[in-house]
Amino acid sequence: MEKAATTKNFKSEEYFINMGPQHPATHGVLRLLLTIDGEIIKNVAPDLGYIHRSIEKMCERDSYQQIVHLTDRMDYLSSHINNEAVCLAVENALQLEVPERVRVVRTIIGELTRIASHCLWWGVMGMDLGAFTSYFYGFRDREMINDIFEETCGARLTMNYNIPGGLMYDIHPNFVKRVKDFVAHFKTKIPEYDQLLTGNVIFQKRTKGVGVLSKEAAISFGASGPVARASGYSCDVRKHHPYSALSKVDFKEALLTAGDTFARYQVRIQELWESLSIIEQLIDHIPEGDYKVATNAVIKLPKGEYYQKVETARGELGVYIISKGTKNPYRMKFRSPGFSNLSLLNHIAVGGKIGDLVATMATLDLVIPDIDR
Amino acid sequence: MSNEALQTLINQWIPELEFTEEGVPFLTVTVPAASLHPLMHRLRNDQETCFDYLFCLTGVDWGDTLGVVYHLESTQHRHILVVKVATEDRDNPVFHTVSDIWKTACFHEREAFDFLGITFDKHPNLKRLFLTEDWKGFPLRKDYEDNINMIVK
Numbered sequence: 001m002e003k004a005a006t007t008k009n010f011k012s013e014e015y016f017i018n019m020g021p022q023h024p025a026t027h028g029v030l031r032l033l034l035t036i037d038g039e040i041i042k043n044v045a046p047d048l049g050y051i052h053r054s055i056e057k058m059c060e061r062d063s064y065q066q067i068v069h070l071t072d073r074m075d076y077l078s079s080h081i082n083n084e085a086v087c088l089a090v091e092n093a094l095q096l097e098v099p100e101r102v103r104v105v106r107t108i109i110g111e112l113t114r115i116a117s118h119c120l121w122w123g124v125m126g127m128d129l130g131a132f133t134s135y136f137y138g139f140r141d142r143e144m145i146n147d148i149f150e151e152t153c154g155a156r157l158t159m160n161y162n163i164p165g166g167l168m169y170d171i172h173p174n175f176v177k178r179v180k181d182f183v184a185h186f187k188t189k190i191p192e193y194d195q196l197l198t199g200n201v202i203f204q205k206r207t208k209g210v211g212v213l214s215k216e217a218a219i220s221f222g223a224s225g226p227v228a229r230a231s232g233y234s235c236d237v238r239k240h241h242p243y244s245a246l247s248k249v250d251f252k253e254a255l256l257t258a259g260d261t262f263a264r265y266q267v268r269i270q271e272l273w274e275s276l277s278i279i280e281q282l283i284d285h286i287p288e289g290d291y292k293v294a295t296n297a298v299i300k301l302p303k304g305e306y307y308q309k310v311e312t313a314r315g316e317l318g319v320y321i322i323s324k325g326t327k328n329p330y331r332m333k334f335r336s337p338g339f340s341n342l343s344l345l346n347h348i349a350v351g352g353k354i355g356d357l358v359a360t361m362a363t364l365d366l367v368i369p370d371i372d373r
Numbered sequence: 374m375s376n377e378a379l380q381t382l383i384n385q386w387i388p389e390l391e392f393t394e395e396g397v398p399f400l401t402v403t404v405p406a407a408s409l410h411p412l413m414h415r416l417r418n419d420q421e422t423c424f425d426y427l428f429c430l431t432g433v434d435w436g437d438t439l440g441v442v443y444h445l446e447s448t449q450h451r452h453i454l455v456v457k458v459a460t461e462d463r464d465n466p467v468f469h470t471v472s473d474i475w476k477t478a479c480f481h482e483r484e485a486f487d488f489l490g491i492t493f494d495k496h497p498n499l500k501r502l503f504l505t506e507d508w509k510g511f512p513l514r515k516d517y518e519d520n521i522n523m524i525v526k
Contacts, residue, residue: 049504052503217476222481
């Protein structure tokens with residue numbers, strides 16, 4: 001005779017499961033070793049290095065002009081901002097004053113890059129949680145920005161538009177008009193994003209109260225970007241250490257306090273509006289003038305150390321150069337936002353469910369080449 | 374807190390430290406390895422300094438010495454300090470971990486261990502981070518050679 005169905009004699013035990021290196025929700029070749037008990041996560045141990053290219057070692061071999069082109073292979077969704085970081089570091093070291101036109105164009109394209117990155121993140125975030133439509137919405141709008149980039153920079157992803165001393169070439173005659181068209185278009189689309197995901201009950205239930213990060217933990221783990229700002233930690237480099245034309249524009253730092261997955265989502269949506277506002281303030285005021293100043297064919301930085309912070313779509317990118325006065329850096333370090341943001345994953349995922357881990361990871365917005373460098 | 378005030382305060386805690394402001398972006402202090410952890414602990418917890426944000430940790434091969442550069446910022450006071458530590462022992466370079474003070478150091482120290490072979494005492498999980506466990510040598514050291522990838526001294 002069969003026994004009555006009961007869970008009384010069931011045992012619970014922990015076991016390993018591999019998430020990645022090929023997994024749609026890890027957005028690249030990231031391998032997570034999960035220790036789980038049923039659905040509950042007990043430990044998350046990232047295994048890195050699948051696409052490590054040793055960019056820091058290559059920098060010690062390359063000239064400063066060449067290094068710029070390596071950096072857009074780190075966080076490829078913030079390629080323009082990465083390039084800008086190295087250019088600013090080199091220009092500051094050489095005490096080179098770039099024309100006002102360069103500063104403004106750099107800032108506009110930087111903010112367009114941020115919007116494109118957030119569009120991709122938004123589409124993929126929906127897809128991670130099972131909503132496929134958002135993916136097409138996000139990519140549709142990002143496509144318009146890519147077309148603008150293609151026309152002006154000649155590339156859609158790894159743009160290489162910045163060079164030490166300015167820009168590779170002047171903006172395309174259509175640039176201003178197309179950016180304005182995009183801003184007008186995108187203003188009607190963000191409410192659609194809200195309609196589709198932000199206000200969705202299922203979406204909110206999957207994200208609210210999930211993966212909570214306190215402000216203290218955010219600072220201790222070195223979090224930056226939207227991840228840290230959702231926990232109430234004011235860390236926007238554009239506000240605290242403004243660069244290029246950012247000191248001239250008026251914008252609000254998106255800051256929330258809940259620290260959960262939904263708050264991280266909301267911060268990025270707010271940032272879309274703020275980036276649009278920055279572009280609008282600048283697009284009609286691109287000063288006339290040169291698009292670059294001449295530098296020596298061989299750039300040698302004076303002996304010393306240089307540090308430049310910028311705000312990429314993912315957070316604070318730091319470029320640390322130690323120069324011995326030669327044409328190559330003696331040591332070059334990239335403090336990438338994704339690396340620090342990944343380190344807190346274990347902290348916020350433990351105790352949650354596997355499905356929640358996917359939602360949490362989606363709002364960390366990891367780009368693996370940024371971590372692996 | 375201004376750079377001068379920071380310098381005076383730290384000198385009161387540990388006298389005769391070497392400070393520099395020339396050729397570097399932020400006030401930089403060099404500490405002996407033995408004073409590293411007590412100083413870091415105090416910099417983090419003292420109300421006046423309150424360096425709660427370790428934004429960059431870099432392992433450097435200086436040629437004669439191996440060392441670590443810590444970039445610290447206070448989210449309250451918004452001042453920045455760079456702390457440098459170095460050792461001449463290239464075969465067994467050891468520093469005390471700061472991962473008990475800033476959690477972000479846990480990953481960054483593993484990176485420095487992976488690429489420069491710097492050991493961090495009392496680190497909770499000091500293993501290679503990017504390279505495989507059986508990798509020979511430390512690629513970011515200046516004397517590293519790898520003929521296959523054409524890296525020569």
